[in-house]
Amino acid sequence: MTEQLTIDAVTKGFSHRRRGFQPVLGEISFSVEEGEFVTIIGPSGSGKSTLLKMLAGLEQPDTGSVSLEGRPIAGPSRRLGVVFQQHVLLPWLTAKQNVIFALTADGSSGRSVAQTEELAEKWLDLVHLTEAAEKKPGQLSGGMQQRVGIARAFALEPDVLLLDEPLGALDALTRHSLQQQLLHLSEQEKRTFVLVTHDVDEALMLSDRILVLSHGPEARVQQDIRLPFGRPRDREGVECSEDYLGLRRDLLESLTSAAD
Numbered sequence: 001m002t003e004q005l006t007i008d009a010v011t012k013g014f015s016h017r018r019r020g021f022q023p024v025l026g027e028i029s030f031s032v033e034e035g036e037f038v039t040i041i042g043p044s045g046s047g048k049s050t051l052l053k054m055l056a057g058l059e060q061p062d063t064g065s066v067s068l069e070g071r072p073i074a075g076p077s078r079r080l081g082v083v084f085q086q087h088v089l090l091p092w093l094t095a096k097q098n099v100i101f102a103l104t105a106d107g108s109s110g111r112s113v114a115q116t117e118e119l120a121e122k123w124l125d126l127v128h129l130t131e132a133a134e135k136k137p138g139q140l141s142g143g144m145q146q147r148v149g150i151a152r153a154f155a156l157e158p159d160v161l162l163l164d165e166p167l168g169a170l171d172a173l174t175r176h177s178l179q180q181q182l183l184h185l186s187e188q189e190k191r192t193f194v195l196v197t198h199d200v201d202e203a204l205m206l207s208d209r210i211l212v213l214s215h216g217p218e219a220r221v222q223q224d225i226r227l228p229f230g231r232p233r234d235r236e237g238v239e240c241s242e243d244y245l246g247l248r249r250d251l252l253e254s255l256t257s258a259a260d
């Protein structure tokens with residue numbers, strides 16, 4: 001497998017007017033291989049989103065480097081797709097137009113209008129939104145809006161998908177069904193994924209590897225766990241396995257101790 005993302009000795013902090021410089025991430029190093037699904041989990045405020053923003057090119061490290069296939073990530077790029085907790089859809093466009101807008105934003109795709117429409121429809125279908133394609137965000141539930149956001153990010157066909165608590169704002173039932181959809185999409189699409197979540201079950205169900213950050217300031221990678229579950233995954237089978245229960249218990253324990 002090829003090493004795709006490399007985070008090498010990265011530190012990051014922020015300067016505050018009153019409190020001065022506050023370190024967030026201590027020295028962080030890890031790499032993500034092409035096609036891998038890696039989840040970052042850790043106590044609140046440990047710096048998970050900050051780390052993901054650096055991978056997305058939205059923040060720069062203070063020291064160390066973040067690179068995609070050996071080249072420093074200097075800013076946002078189409079190769080790096082991002083889905084945040086809050087869907088940012090354009091309210092005056094329909095679900096389909098929102099996906100088309102993203103597909104045509106830089107005008108360089110080389111697709112015809114019909115091909116672009118077809119691609120948008122394909123992705124809305126894959127997240128089970130065909131019937132809502134002509135509706136505007138205001139007419140869609142939070143879960144449906146988030147699915148439009150996911151369809152839009154996947155439709156751009158980035159090499160790496162960065163997901164920051166994409167299901168965090170949803171009710172338990174919608175969240176469960178979207179986890180299932182994400183599992184299928186990630187197995188069909190075979191891209192590289194980095195997910196930030198608070199949800200241990202979500203991390204266990206979706207990932208190949210889980211990185212546990214320690215409590216900040218100066219958070220570090222406390223554990224790097226490779227999961228023993230094969231693919232394609234069947235939720236019931238995984239959840240009933242002894243490995244799952246043991247890993248779930250260990251993760252919850254290390255998250256509790258990291259938060260102390």
Ligand SMILES: Nc1ncnc2c1ncn2[C@@H]1O[C@H](COP(=O)(O)OP(=O)(O)OP(=O)(O)O)[C@@H](O)[C@H]1O
Pocket residue numbers: 014015024042043044045046047048049050051
């Ligand atoms: N742009 C910024 N300016 C100043 N401080 C920031 C900025 N971004 C993040 N921080 C601070 O960095 C720390 C880590 O924030 P971050 O959102 O990365 O943590 P997190 O682990 O994702 O938290 P949560 O799990 O609660 O979402 C926090 O103390 C936060 O206030």
